[in-house]
């Protein structure tokens with residue numbers, strides 16, 4: 001039976017490599033669509049949680065996992081040998097930066113080596129991890145073709161960027177269009193059929209390079225626009241103008257303007273990292289990606305600006321960071337999630353500690369933080385805690401926070417999110433970014 005027929009009749013067995021924020025929801029989606037899905041992860045704890053019908057990702061409800069595990073549609077393993085039985089597979093492994101801020105594609109390479117060991121005719125392999133243009137064709141394809149099997153004839157290869165937005169209740173895998181580029185037309189046809197089973201709309205492009213670039217355009221667009229609005233915030237500060245008022249009014253324009261908000265800096269696994277994949281690739285081709293570098297520079301300096309605001313605020317009450325108890329409120333990189341990767345709140349935390357502040361944090365989603373070889377526990381947010389600190393730095397605006405309680409009890413608030421402004425409660429005790 002051809003792969004297309006196998007997919008359309010739900011007889012294709014699906015493998016998802018990497019069961020993180022991207023891979024686990026994807027595995028769930030294919031399993032819910034009626035496929036037999038095996039998730040493969042190097043982390044035995046995650047594998048165990050899934051096989052017990054649980055969830056390690058806040059966006060995935062364990063109540064939905066259990067029935068799929070029970071019915072046999074979803075299972076997980078650390079054994080890559082199962083790839084031999086898979087007809088289609090998606091690679092969803094991490095793509096961080098290494099210490100010198102260069103792309104670390106070692107996870108993609110190690111997953112591809114495992115696929116190579118079990119590659120056989122008829123299989124479809126799709127890379128979903130965000131990476132620089134050329135990864136699929138230059139790294140994965142030659143490695144898989146070393147087996148003697150030929151792409152587009154024996155096996156099929158494609159790139160389809162993941163667009164998951166953790167915490168977003170409106171846009172899910174199902175209703176977010178899926179972009180696909182493939183090595184050959186035969187590969188594209190199969191990859192398109194595969195993703196049409198779980199996404200309402202599939203958008204095809206002419207190559208894997210173009211599909212890789214699509215993701216980088218999307219994330220660079222965000223990074224550059226956030227940097228622009230962050231710089232506007234700094235300029236407004238110099239001009240003594242309320243940046244939030246300016247943004248609110250500019251957003252009334254129904255065309256030609258898109259609202260971005262300033263904040264303490266960029267966080268997450270994507271926006272602060274992915275544009276550097278692109279600039280790294282271009283550097284190797286002797287092209288300097290100016291916008292990306294400048295945006296990275298502005299965004300990564302925002303925590304310093306927040307600390308300056310804290311110092312000014314404390315100065316106003318004749319106190320210093322040194323010796324003050326300071327509460328960081330919200331350490332996740334964005335609203336209503338538990339992910340602290342690259343979170344600017346961590347930089348604010350460390351910078352205030354370096355200035356000899358006694359720093360604590362509270363976050364309803366993050367129970368502990370490991371930093372500089374120490375583990376810090378989230379403090380329950382109570383009137384007593386708020387009264388016990390000199391300053392509260394609001395870095396993440398979670399919807400469940402009790403702002404009235406915070407306003408009533410905190411002596412001084414540095415609000416990097418305009419949470420109090422948007423609630424119409426601004427006073428001398430609340431210093432806006």
Ligand SMILES: NC(=O)c1ccc[n+]([C@@H]2O[C@H](COP(=O)([O-])OP(=O)(O)OC[C@H]3O[C@@H](n4cnc5c(N)ncnc54)[C@H](O)[C@@H]3O)[C@@H](O)[C@H]2O)c1
Nearest residue numbers: 018019020021022041042043092093094095111129130162
């Ligand atoms: N998190 C997001 O919001 C998001 C959105 C879009 C794209 N992406 C991209 O998707 C990719 C995955 O991101 P994520 O957030 O899911 O990462 P993650 O760290 O949450 O998950 C990755 C998983 O892969 C596993 N893993 C690592 N090496 C492996 C290997 N060789 N074989 C099998 N499993 C392995 C890890 O144990 C982990 O469970 C990255 O390229 C990221 O840039 C992430």
